[in-house]
Amino acid sequence: MYADWPLLSLVIWTPILGGVLVLFAGDREPSGARKIALVVSLVTFALSIPLYTQFNSETHLMQFVERHSWIDAFNIEYYVGIDGISMPLILLTSFMTIIVIISAWQVIQYRASQYMAAFLIMEGFMIGTFSALDAILFYIFFEAMLIPMFIVIGVWGGANRIYATLKFFLYTFIGSVLMLVALIYMYSQSGSFAIFDFHHLRLDLTEQVLIFLAFLVAFAVKVPMWPVHTWLPDAHVEAPTGGSVILAAIMLKIGGYGFLRFSLPITPDASAELDWLIITMSLTAVVYIGFVALVQRDMKKLIAYSSIAHMGFVTLGFFIVFRILDSEQGSAGAGLALEGGMVQMISHGFISGAMFLCVGVLYDRVHSRQIADYGGVVNTMPVFAAFVVFFAMANAGLPGTSGFVGEFMVILASFKASFWIAFLAATTLILGAAYTLWMVKRVVYGEIANDNVAALEDLNRREFLFLAILAIAVLALGLWPAPLVDVMHPTIDNLLNHIAVPKI
Amino acid sequence: MTTEFVPPDLMPALPEMVMLGMTCLVLVVDLFLPQEKRGFTLLLSISTLLLAVLAVGAVAPSSGSVSSFGGSFILDQLAVVLKIATCVVTILVFIYSRDYLKDHDIYRGEYYVLGLFATLGMMVMISAHSFLLVYLGLELLSLSLYAMIAFNRNSLAASESAMKYFVLGAMASGLLLYGISIFYGITGTLDINAVSAAIDGQIEQNPTALAFALTFVVVGLAFKLGAVPFHMWLPDIYQGSPTAVTLFIGTAPKIAAFAMAIRLLVDGLSGLQLDWSQMLTALALASLALGNVIAVAQTNFKRLLAYSTISHVGFILLGIIAGTASGFASAMFYTITYAITSAVAFGVLIMLNRKGFEAENISDLAGLNDSNPWYAALLAIAMFSMAGVPPTVGFYAKLSVLQAVVQIDMIWLAIVAVLFSVIGLFYYLRVIKVMYFDAPASEQAITIKDALDVKVILGANSLSLIVLGIFPSLLMAYCLLAFA
Numbered sequence: 001m002y003a004d005w006p007l008l009s010l011v012i013w014t015p016i017l018g019g020v021l022v023l024f025a026g027d028r029e030p031s032g033a034r035k036i037a038l039v040v041s042l043v044t045f046a047l048s049i050p051l052y053t054q055f056n057s058e059t060h061l062m063q064f065v066e067r068h069s070w071i072d073a074f075n076i077e078y079y080v081g082i083d084g085i086s087m088p089l090i091l092l093t094s095f096m097t098i099i100v101i102i103s104a105w106q107v108i109q110y111r112a113s114q115y116m117a118a119f120l121i122m123e124g125f126m127i128g129t130f131s132a133l134d135a136i137l138f139y140i141f142f143e144a145m146l147i148p149m150f151i152v153i154g155v156w157g158g159a160n161r162i163y164a165t166l167k168f169f170l171y172t173f174i175g176s177v178l179m180l181v182a183l184i185y186m187y188s189q190s191g192s193f194a195i196f197d198f199h200h201l202r203l204d205l206t207e208q209v210l211i212f213l214a215f216l217v218a219f220a221v222k223v224p225m226w227p228v229h230t231w232l233p234d235a236h237v238e239a240p241t242g243g244s245v246i247l248a249a250i251m252l253k254i255g256g257y258g259f260l261r262f263s264l265p266i267t268p269d270a271s272a273e274l275d276w277l278i279i280t281m282s283l284t285a286v287v288y289i290g291f292v293a294l295v296q297r298d299m300k301k302l303i304a305y306s307s308i309a310h311m312g313f314v315t316l317g318f319f320i321v322f323r324i325l326d327s328e329q330g331s332a333g334a335g336l337a338l339e340g341g342m343v344q345m346i347s348h349g350f351i352s353g354a355m356f357l358c359v360g361v362l363y364d365r366v367h368s369r370q371i372a373d374y375g376g377v378v379n380t381m382p383v384f385a386a387f388v389v390f391f392a393m394a395n396a397g398l399p400g401t402s403g404f405v406g407e408f409m410v411i412l413a414s415f416k417a418s419f420w421i422a423f424l425a426a427t428t429l430i431l432g433a434a435y436t437l438w439m440v441k442r443v444v445y446g447e448i449a450n451d452n453v454a455a456l457e458d459l460n461r462r463e464f465l466f467l468a469i470l471a472i473a474v475l476a477l478g479l480w481p482a483p484l485v486d487v488m489h490p491t492i493d494n495l496l497n498h499i500a501v502p503k504i
Numbered sequence: 505m506t507t508e509f510v511p512p513d514l515m516p517a518l519p520e521m522v523m524l525g526m527t528c529l530v531l532v533v534d535l536f537l538p539q540e541k542r543g544f545t546l547l548l549s550i551s552t553l554l555l556a557v558l559a560v561g562a563v564a565p566s567s568g569s570v571s572s573f574g575g576s577f578i579l580d581q582l583a584v585v586l587k588i589a590t591c592v593v594t595i596l597v598f599i600y601s602r603d604y605l606k607d608h609d610i611y612r613g614e615y616y617v618l619g620l621f622a623t624l625g626m627m628v629m630i631s632a633h634s635f636l637l638v639y640l641g642l643e644l645l646s647l648s649l650y651a652m653i654a655f656n657r658n659s660l661a662a663s664e665s666a667m668k669y670f671v672l673g674a675m676a677s678g679l680l681l682y683g684i685s686i687f688y689g690i691t692g693t694l695d696i697n698a699v700s701a702a703i704d705g706q707i708e709q710n711p712t713a714l715a716f717a718l719t720f721v722v723v724g725l726a727f728k729l730g731a732v733p734f735h736m737w738l739p740d741i742y743q744g745s746p747t748a749v750t751l752f753i754g755t756a757p758k759i760a761a762f763a764m765a766i767r768l769l770v771d772g773l774s775g776l777q778l779d780w781s782q783m784l785t786a787l788a789l790a791s792l793a794l795g796n797v798i799a800v801a802q803t804n805f806k807r808l809l810a811y812s813t814i815s816h817v818g819f820i821l822l823g824i825i826a827g828t829a830s831g832f833a834s835a836m837f838y839t840i841t842y843a844i845t846s847a848v849a850f851g852v853l854i855m856l857n858r859k860g861f862e863a864e865n866i867s868d869l870a871g872l873n874d875s876n877p878w879y880a881a882l883l884a885i886a887m888f889s890m891a892g893v894p895p896t897v898g899f900y901a902k903l904s905v906l907q908a909v910v911q912i913d914m915i916w917l918a919i920v921a922v923l924f925s926v927i928g929l930f931y932y933l934r935v936i937k938v939m940y941f942d943a944p945a946s947e948q949a950i951t952i953k954d955a956l957d958v959k960v961i962l963g964a965n966s967l968s969l970i971v972l973g974i975f976p977s978l979l980m981a982y983c984l985l986a987f988a
Contacts, residue, residue, distance in 0.1 A: 071977055072977060072981075073833075073980050074904070074907060136903070139894065140895050140899070141894075143894045144895050150933070151940060154940060154941045155940055162941050165941075166933060166934075166937065169933055170926065170930060170933075173926055173929050174926045177922035177925065178922065180906070180922060181910070184907050184910045185915060187907065188907070
C-alpha cells in the first residue's frame with residue numbers, strides 16, 4: 001500500500017506542518033497543543049516504520065527516492081532518498097522526538113505550544129538533513145534546524161542560557177558557511193548540486209584538501225570534536241531536558257553522518273592524507289575529554305563530556321579505515337570500523353538521551369544538577385535508581401548493552417591498524433566506567449544526603465514509560481544488533497569500494 | 505532645410521506620466537481635505553502606485569526592449585521588474601507609516617506627495633538611458649527625500665539629518681556630474697549606448713582620462729548606495745529621520761540605486777569593466793567588513809539597520825563585480841529581496857511607536873514575544889533572512905551572489921564574504937534574543953497598535969520572505985530574464 005506514497009516527504013513534512021499547527025493552536029488550551037504534538041509525533045513515527053520494513057537491505061542504491069527539479073536557475077533539486085546509513089538515523093529521530101514530547105508533558109508549562117512546535121519542526125528538519133541528496137537541500141535543512149534549537153535553549157534554558165545559545169548558533173554557523181563555499185565550488189565544477197555527482201567529481205589533491213577542511217570545520221563543530229567542542233557543555237547544561245536529549249541523541253549524529261555522506265566519498269584522497277589529524281583529534285576526545293568528564297561537578301556537564309568522548313569513537317571508526325586499508329591485512333576490518341562507528345552513533349543516541357532524561361527527572365524534583373546536592377537517591381527512588389544504574393552501565397560499555405557493541409567493533413578494527421591506537425581507544429572502557437559509575441555512586445548510593453533527597457518521590461507512570469522504552473531499546477540493540485548492522489552492510493561496503501579508488 | 509519634429513513615442517513612459525498626473529491630483533485634492541479625511545489622500549496615493557504598476561504591466565514589452573525620446577528612455581525587462589518592485593515597496597511603506605504619522609502629528613498630504621515624487625524620480629532613474637536623465641531622476645529622488653527628512657520640523661534631529669543629507673548628497677551629485685561631464689568631453693555624447701560605443705573605440709588612446717572620469721562616477725554611485733568609505737551619512741540619516749521616512753529611505757531607493765549602477769556601469773561603461781570591478785571589489789570588501797563589525801556595537805535599532813544595509817550593499821556589489829549575467833541577476837535578486845526584508849524590519853519597529861514614545865532602541869523590543877508573538881515572529885523572520893539563514897530568502901540571495909563570485913574563480917572573495925556574514929549573524933541574533941529571551945525593560949509593556957490591515961499586510965510581507973526562500977524561482981526567473 002505504501003508503494004506509491006511519497007513516504008520520505010511525508011516523514012519530513014508531517015512534523016513541520018504539524019508543528020505549525022501546534023503553534024497556531026496556542027496556549028489557551030495547553031493540553032490541546034500537547035495532544036496534537038503527541039499525535040503528530042506518533043504519526044511521524046508510524047510513517048517512518050515502513051522505511052524500515054520496506055527497506056531492501058540487499059542493495060546500496062538509494063531507496064524511496066523522490067526527485068523533482070526545484071530551482072532551475074542553479075539546477076537545485078528536491079532530491080531525497082535513503083540508504084543504509086541514513087535510514088537508522090531517521091528512525092532514531094522520529095523515535096526520540098516522541099520521547100521528548102512525553103517527557104515535556106508536565107514539566108514545560110511556559111509557552112508549551114511553542115516548545116512542542118519547536119521540537120516537531122526541528123524533527124522535520126533533521127529528518128530532511130538525513131534524507132537530502134541535493135547539497136543545497138541538505139544545507140538548508142542543516143542550517144534551518146539551528147533556529148528551533150536556538151529558541152529552545154534561549155527560552156526554556158537555565159540561568160546562563162543566552163550565552164550558551166548564542167555560542168551554539170555562532171559556532172555551528174561559522175562551521176557551515178565554509179562548507180557552503182565548498183559546495184558552491186563543486187557546483188561550479190560539476191554543474192550540479194546532487195551529492196552523487198560530487199562523489200564522482202574528479203578533484204586534484206589541493207582542491208580535495210581544501211574541500212575536506214571546509215567540511216571538517218562544519219562537521220567537527222557539529223559532532224563536536226576536540227578542540228571545537230566547547231560549545232557543547234555550555235549548550236547542554238543550559239538547555240532544557242528535551243533540548244539536551246535531541247542535541248545529544250540526534251544533532252551530534254548529523255556531524256558523523258556528514259563525514260560519511262560528504263567527506264569520505266567526495267574527498268577520499270584528502271581523507272586518507274589527513275586521517276592522522278582526525279585520528280589524533282578523536283583519540284584526544286576519547287582520552288583527554290574522558291579525564292575532563294571525571295572531574296565534573298554538574299551531572300549534565302559530565303554527560304556532555306561523555307558524549308564528546310563517545311563521539312570520538314565514531315570519528316575514529318570512520319577514519320581508521322584508511323590505516324586499515326593500508327595495512328598488510330587488507331580491507332578485512334575496514335567495514336567493521338565504519339559499521340562500528342554507525343552502531344555507536346545509534347546506541348549513543350539512546351543512551352545519552354536516556355542519561356539526560358534521568359538528570360531531568362532529578363532536576364524536576366530538586367532543581368539542581370550538582371552532584372554534590374544528591375546522595376542516597378536509591379533509598380527514596382528505587383525504581384529510578386535501577387534505571388540510572390542500567391543506563392550508566394550502558395554508557396560505560398557493559399557487554400549486553402548497545403554501548404558495548406559499537407565500541408567493541410571500533411576497538412577491534414583499530415587493532416588491525418595499529419596497536420597503540422587501539423590501546424588508547426580502549427582506555428575509554430576504564431575512563432567511561434570511572435566517570436559514569438563514580439557519578440552514580442555519588443548520586444544514587446550512600447546515605448540520604450539531605451532533606452531534598454529524603455523528600456523525593458519515585459518515578460510516575462509517564463517517566464517510567466519513557467525510561468522503560470529506552471531501556472528496552474538499549475538492551476535490544478546490545479543483545480541483537482544484527483538487524484541494524486544488516487541494513488547498513490551493503491551501503492558500507494559500497495562506500496569502502498568507493499573510497500578505496502583514488503580520485504586524482 | 506526644415507527638420508520635421510517627430511513626436512516621441514510616449515507609450516513607454518506611460519507609467520511615469522500616470523504617476524506625474526496622479527501625484528499632481530493628490531497634491532490638489534489634499535489641499536481641500538480636512539485633517540480627519542486625510543485617509544483619502546493615503547488611499548489616493550496607493551491607487552496612484554497601483555495604477556502605475558498596472559501601467560507598467562500594460563506597456564511592458566513581451567521581450568527585448570523599447571526605447572523612446574531619442575534613445576534616452578528605455579523600457580526593458582529590467583526596468584519593468586524594478587519599477588514594479590519600487591511601486592510595491594512604496595505601497596507597503598505608505599501603509600506601515602500611517603499610524604506613526606498620526607501619532608507624531610505629521611499626518612499630512614506632503615508626506616505622500618513627496619513620497620510619490622521620489623518614486624517618480626526612481627522610476628525615471630530605472631528607465632534612464634542617458635547620463636542626463638539618470639541625473640535628473642536622481643535629483644528628483646534626492647530633493648524629495650531631503651524635504652521628507654526635514655518634514656517633521658519640530659524635530660531637531662530630523663532637521664540636522666536633512667541638512668547633513670543635503671550637503672553630502674549635493675556633493676556626491678556634484679562628483680557624479682563631474683564624472684559625467686568628463687565622459688561627455690571624451691565621447692561627445694550623453695546617450696548611454698553611444699558612450700558605450702565611443703569608449704570601446706577610445707579605450708586605447710585615452711585610458712587615463714577614462715579611468716579618471718570613471719572614478720568620479722563610481723564615487724557618486726558608492727555614495728548613493730552607501731558603500732564604505734562613502735557611507736558616513738547613512739547611520740546618521742537613518743537615526744535622525746522620522747521612522748516613517750527611514751522606512752522609505754531604507755527600502756525603495758536601494759532598488760533605484762541598483763538600477764543606476766547597472767545603467768551607468770554595465771550598460772554605459774562596460775568597456776571599463778576591468779577598472780570598475782577593481783574599484784567595486786575594494787568598496788565591497790570595505791563595506792562587508794565595516795558594516796558587519798560596527799553593527800555589532802550598535803544599541804539603536806535604526807543605526808543597526810543602517811550598518812546592516814552597508815554590509816548588504818557589499819553583497820550587492822559582489823554580484824555586480826562578477827560581471828556575468830547570472831551575477832547581475834543575483835545582485836538584482838538580492839536588492840529586491842533586501843528591500844522587501846527591510847520593509848518588514850522597519851515595519852515592525854514603526855508599529856512599536858506610540859504617541860510620545862519613539863521606539864528606536866534594540867532594548868525597546870525586549871519581551872516582544874510575550875506581548876505580541878505575531879510581530880515578534882515577523883521580525884524574527886526578517887532578521888534570519890538578513891542573516892542569510894535558510895529557509896528564508898536571504899539565504900538564497902547570498903547563495904546566488906556567492907555562486908556568481910565562485911564562478912569567476914574569486915573564491916577568496918566568497919570566503920571573506922561568508923566569514924563576515926557570520927559576524928553579521930551575531931547582531932541579528934541579538935535582536936531575536938532581545939525579543940524572545942529578555943523581559944521588557946520598563947513597566948509600560950510594549951503596546952502595539954492593533955491595526956488589522958497592517959497586521960495582515962506586514963504578515964504577508966514577512967511570510968513572502970519564506971515563500972521566496974522556498975520558491976526563489978518566482979522572482980529569480982524575472983531577474984535572469986532581465987539580463988538574458
